[in-house]
Amino acid sequence: MAENIRRKNNKYFHSVRLKEDLCVGCTHCLRTCPTEAIRVIDGKAVISEQRCIDCGECIRTCPTDAKYALTSPFKMIENFKYRVALPAPSFMAQFDSDKISLDKVYTALNLIGFQYIFEVAAAAELVNFATEQYLKKTKKKPLISSACPAVIRLILTRFPEYVDNIAMLEPPMDIAAKISKELVMEKEQAKESEVGVFFISPCAAKVTAVKEPAGKEKSPVTGVFSMTEIYDRVMSVLKDIKKIKKFEHAGKMGIIWGVHEGELQSAHVKKKVAVAGIHNVISFFENIGLKVFNNLDFIEAQACIPGCVGGVLAPTDKFLAKIRLKELATKLKISQLHPEKIIKKYNMDFFLLEKKPEPRNISKLDTDLIKAMEKSEQIDQLTEEFPGIDCGICGCPTCRALAEDIVLEGKLSKFDCIFILKQKIKNIKDELESNDNFKKK
Amino acid sequence: MDRKYIIEGGNFSEAGFASSDVKKLLKKLGLPTNIIKKVAIAMYEAEINVVAHAYRGEMEFKIVPGQIRVTVQDEGPGIPDVELAFTEGFSTASSKVREMGFGAGMGLPNIKRNTDEISLHTEVEKGTKLSFIINFT
Numbered sequence: 001m002a003e004n005i006r007r008k009n010n011k012y013f014h015s016v017r018l019k020e021d022l023c024v025g026c027t028h029c030l031r032t033c034p035t036e037a038i039r040v041i042d043g044k045a046v047i048s049e050q051r052c053i054d055c056g057e058c059i060r061t062c063p064t065d066a067k068y069a070l071t072s073p074f075k076m077i078e079n080f081k082y083r084v085a086l087p088a089p090s091f092m093a094q095f096d097s098d099k100i101s102l103d104k105v106y107t108a109l110n111l112i113g114f115q116y117i118f119e120v121a122a123a124a125e126l127v128n129f130a131t132e133q134y135l136k137k138t139k140k141k142p143l144i145s146s147a148c149p150a151v152i153r154l155i156l157t158r159f160p161e162y163v164d165n166i167a168m169l170e171p172p173m174d175i176a177a178k179i180s181k182e183l184v185m186e187k188e189q190a191k192e193s194e195v196g197v198f199f200i201s202p203c204a205a206k207v208t209a210v211k212e213p214a215g216k217e218k219s220p221v222t223g224v225f226s227m228t229e230i231y232d233r234v235m236s237v238l239k240d241i242k243k244i245k246k247f248e249h250a251g252k253m254g255i256i257w258g259v260h261e262g263e264l265q266s267a268h269v270k271k272k273v274a275v276a277g278i279h280n281v282i283s284f285f286e287n288i289g290l291k292v293f294n295n296l297d298f299i300e301a302q303a304c305i306p307g308c309v310g311g312v313l314a315p316t317d318k319f320l321a322k323i324r325l326k327e328l329a330t331k332l333k334i335s336q337l338h339p340e341k342i343i344k345k346y347n348m349d350f351f352l353l354e355k356k357p358e359p360r361n362i363s364k365l366d367t368d369l370i371k372a373m374e375k376s377e378q379i380d381q382l383t384e385e386f387p388g389i390d391c392g393i394c395g396c397p398t399c400r401a402l403a404e405d406i407v408l409e410g411k412l413s414k415f416d417c418i419f420i421l422k423q424k425i426k427n428i429k430d431e432l433e434s435n436d437n438f439k440k441k
Numbered sequence: 442m443d444r445k446y447i448i449e450g451g452n453f454s455e456a457g458f459a460s461s462d463v464k465k466l467l468k469k470l471g472l473p474t475n476i477i478k479k480v481a482i483a484m485y486e487a488e489i490n491v492v493a494h495a496y497r498g499e500m501e502f503k504i505v506p507g508q509i510r511v512t513v514q515d516e517g518p519g520i521p522d523v524e525l526a527f528t529e530g531f532s533t534a535s536s537k538v539r540e541m542g543f544g545a546g547m548g549l550p551n552i553k554r555n556t557d558e559i560s561l562h563t564e565v566e567k568g569t570k571l572s573f574i575i576n577f578t
């Protein structure tokens with residue numbers, strides 16, 4: 001299947017990709033990438049396998065739509081007799097409920113091919129219960145929510161010291177996939193291979209989380225569709241709906257997971273904080289004092305502002321969607337799915353990740369300490385030589401990044417810096433001129 | 442390899458700079474996470490002590506194979522009873538400092554717990570010099 005193809009010579013799967021023919025090498029994405037994963041090489045903005053966390057910031061900023069998120073092809077559903085749609089909580093906010101009710105949207109989902117709809121918000125309600133239990137038992141505080149895969153990958157690559165703080169809890173998407181598959185298999189007396197469960201995703205990070213999950217071998221999710229694509233498909237069949245079906249919906253505490261501070265509301269601990277926006281998450285982890293950090297009980301951290309409604313694959317304006325989701329949450333206060341009863345069917349193991357996500361230390365300069373120290377000093381010295389204006393013309397996001405690339409990769413030289421090159425040319429010219437003068441005399 | 446930092450008494454918003462800068466360096470040098478944590482905790486507590494209790498100070502960080510050495514020298518009131526200062530829960534922190542969340546009397550004990558060697562020289566009304574070593578393999 002095409003979507004299994006990894007990016008060129010790579011160890012890690014990534015959903016964020018580059019359409020080379022559309023890329024004009026403009027350096028917009030270079031500057032916005034929070035992990036400095038992009039380099040413009042031969043006029044194309046190439047993404048580093050090691051550093052990319054699939055947050056989607058480059059997709060957001062690319063002026064020519066050259067960066068995109070690889071999602072599953074829709075026709076994939078045809079391979080399954082029974083198809084379940086797993087709409088993310090943020091999906092519930094994509095439509096104006098005064099004109100298009102949620103039941104109408106779900107009826108449309110039926111029409112485009114999903115016999116079953118299982119709201120991820122319903123799974124989030126169960127995860128709320130599990131988190132409560134987990135918080136009571138764990139000695140490791142603060143707990144960092146495991147829900148946003150971009151943040152998890154950020155921690156794995158740049159903040160390995162916080163890996164132990166990540167909650168060993170399955171995110172709602174995975175819980176929704178496991179439960180819905182089980183339900184359909186039971187109801188239809190179907191084999192596992194006959195049931196496909198498909199996540200309707202606001203982001204690229206969730207695609208990666210399914211293709212290459214952190215904390216387990218295999219994801220229970222069959223495929224991931226772009227929310228924008230499903231939105232368009234839903235809109236195009238609305239006119240064919242004859243009768244709107246009735247669906248049961250999750251309640252406030254699940255729905256609200258789609259926005260910043262949503263998950264936080266169900267973490268019943270004293271000291272908690274919610275951080276949104278990948279750059280904000282980075283500065284939070286970098287600058288928070290140890291004492292303050294250790295004093296916290298719970299951290300909700302999301303790559304997108306204001307939460308998942310701000311994901312790159314969500315079509316509706318994020319602030320509008322945020323208000324809609326909050327209104328919906330007030331309207332659907334009480335869950336119609338009785339999570340307090342469902343939770344009794346499962347033990348805690350059902351909610352736990354199989355294994356601890358593994359850090360990928362990318363900041364390391366060398367495996368040998370002496371060499372690493374030498375390299376660090378060389379990088380500092382080189383950085384001093386550069387003008388420090390981070391112009392991006394060399395293809396690196398910052399002057400320091402160029403210095404690092406020169407020392408670590410050896411592919412570039414300091415003359416890739418246009419200022420150093422200009423100085424060199426000037427020096428040569430001056431020298432020639434002074435030779436000329438000498439001759440004339 | 443070494444680094445030097447100036448610490449200003451009373452400047453709480455800048456406190457923590459030295460320890461987070463060193464933390465970044467140690468990550469790049471590829472030190473094990475548990476060692477980085479120890480260094481960060483010990484340096485942070487030492488930094489805060491200068492900010493909270495002294496007037497000004499200088500922090501020197503040095504890494505050689507197998508060992509990290511840190512020295513913090515300050516001009517300040519000094520410590521009249523060193524043994525007492527190392528007692529968990531002992532603190533002379535002002536109410537202003539306590540309001541900021543410090544002053545639990547856990548700093549020095551914490552430094553001791555996270556380091557392999559520690560020495561403290563102090564002279565009342567002059568200042569304090571705290572040195573510690575963290576070994577790694």
Ligand SMILES: Nc1ncnc2c1ncn2[C@@H]1O[C@H](COP(=O)(O)OP(=O)(O)OP(=O)(O)O)[C@@H](O)[C@H]1O
Pocket residue numbers: 486490491493494495515517518519520526527531532533534542543544545546547548549550569
């Ligand atoms: N650099 C210093 N100069 C003067 N006095 C100091 C210095 N460092 C520590 N002390 C004294 O030793 C006491 C104990 O220090 P310690 O770091 O253990 O606790 P604390 O700073 O009071 O509180 P905490 O570190 O838990 O915020 C301090 O209250 C202070 O009286």
Ligand code: SF4
Pocket residue numbers: 055147148149150151202203204205206302303304307308309310311312
């Ligand atoms: S905040 Fe939500 S939408 Fe954004 S990357 Fe994380 S999981 Fe995806």
Ligand SMILES: [Mg+2]
Pocket residue numbers: 486489490544547548549
């Ligand atoms: Mg202290």
